[in-house]
Amino acid sequence: MDIRHFRYFLAVAQQRNFTRAAQVLGIAPPTLSRQIQDLESALGVRLFIRQQRQVSLTEAGQALLPEADATVRQFELAQRNARRAGRGEVGHIELGYVASAVYSGVLQRQVQAFSRDCSEVSLSVQEAPMADLPVSVAEGRFDLGYVRSPMALPQELEAIGLNSEGFVLALTDDSWLTRLKGISAQHLQNETFILPEQISGTLQVAAQGGYAPRLGPQPGGLVAVIALVSLGQGVAVVPESVVGHISLPNVIYRPIEGCEARSWLSLIYRRFEKSPVVAGYIAKVKRDFRTVEAAAK
Incomplete structure (x- = not known):
């Protein structure tokens, strides 16, 4: 499990649809579905209730959503700050x-x-x-x-x-x-x-x-x-x-x-x-x- 899985999870949670989320991420729907399954397997819980045209969050998914969002934001902030420090913009x-x-x-x-x-x-x-x-x-x-x-x-x-x-x-x-x-x-x-x-x-x-x-x-x-x-x-x-x-x-x-x-x-x-x-x-x-x-x- 890495930061990529959290990004995939957030895309599906926001789009409520695997196909649309895959389009946003620029990957194939089967690849996205497999990555979400890997995340669920690593956590030992189901994150989504899969229906024919849309998906919804389980209680575990709802609990993960704000934490995953904060983690991705912090990860991106850390990268941005490191790059800015390397360019001499902070220090x-x-x-x-x-x-x-x-x-x-x-x-x-x-x-x-x-x-x-x-x-x-x-x-x-x-x-x-x-x-x-x-x-x-x-x-x-x-x-x-x-x-x-x-x-x-x-x-x-x-x-x-x-x-x-x-x-x-x-x-x-x-x-x-x-x-x-x-x-x-x-x-x-x-x-x-x-x-x-x-x-x-x-x-x-x-x-x-x-x-x-x-x-x-x-x-x-x-x-x-x-x-x-x-x-x-x-x-x-x-x-x-x-x-x-x-x-x-x-x-x-x-x-x-x-x-x-x-x-x-x-x-x-x-x-x-x-x-x-x-x-x-x-x-x-x-x-x-x-x-x-x-x-x-």
């Missing part, structure tokens, strides 16, 4: 990000676009220290991560480069630098640099000025960096996207003349990702990013 994603992914709006756009298309995929989204994110993704604590590049990645990870942006200088509004018509890299050689998680901008500005930077603390996220600037602990080279998003007392932002240093957000993921739902997110980001690039050209 769960653990996603980590650095704060600048939010300031730039990239995280919001990509998460919301994915959620619209895959409404039955749940996402757990959590800010994390950038230094920890690559290892967390590689070891499976996160499925995906948004980091600020350039940065070294474990060999088992790959990255999709997203939006590129320059750097600005965060400084106090009473700094002597504010009296200058323009601030160049050379003007900063005696300043203490508060370090964000991504220090490439600081190093490139110092290289442009031709000096080794005086390095201050590295407190963590960008809000913590700007907080130390507001306390007069130094200046900071930060991504342009913080302007208008992090506003603290005593802090202003100024461009750095001739600064060509850039950084960009990247989506990092495991090179040989096996989860269909995670692979679906990656594919959507690649597809949408190519569309944005094409529109910008």
Whole structure:
């Protein structure tokens, strides 16, 4: 006895006629009759009262009807859900990000676009220290991560480069630098640099000025960096996207003349990702990013 017998039983029960039920099922009436007999034999009861032109359910048949219907429905639901999971339409994603992914709006756009298309995929989204994110993704604590590049990645990870942006200088509004018509890299050689998680901008500005930077603390996220600037602990080279998003007392932002240093957000993921739902997110980001690039050209 298998699920096929229940389907045959339901067809006969609904049609009340073996010939019509066989037509619905696409099999020969003798085959259907034999399958019902096999089901009755396996259960040890009669399910139908057979009359010349129609059949009716016995008490045993009436008892089996709702159970057979529920069983077939559950079986079909299980198949459907398994296929959807295999296509990446249902499941769960653990996603980590650095704060600048939010300031730039990239995280919001990509998460919301994915959620619209895959409404039955749940996402757990959590800010994390950038230094920890690559290892967390590689070891499976996160499925995906948004980091600020350039940065070294474990060999088992790959990255999709997203939006590129320059750097600005965060400084106090009473700094002597504010009296200058323009601030160049050379003007900063005696300043203490508060370090964000991504220090490439600081190093490139110092290289442009031709000096080794005086390095201050590295407190963590960008809000913590700007907080130390507001306390007069130094200046900071930060991504342009913080302007208008992090506003603290005593802090202003100024461009750095001739600064060509850039950084960009990247989506990092495991090179040989096996989860269909995670692979679906990656594919959507690649597809949408190519569309944005094409529109910008």
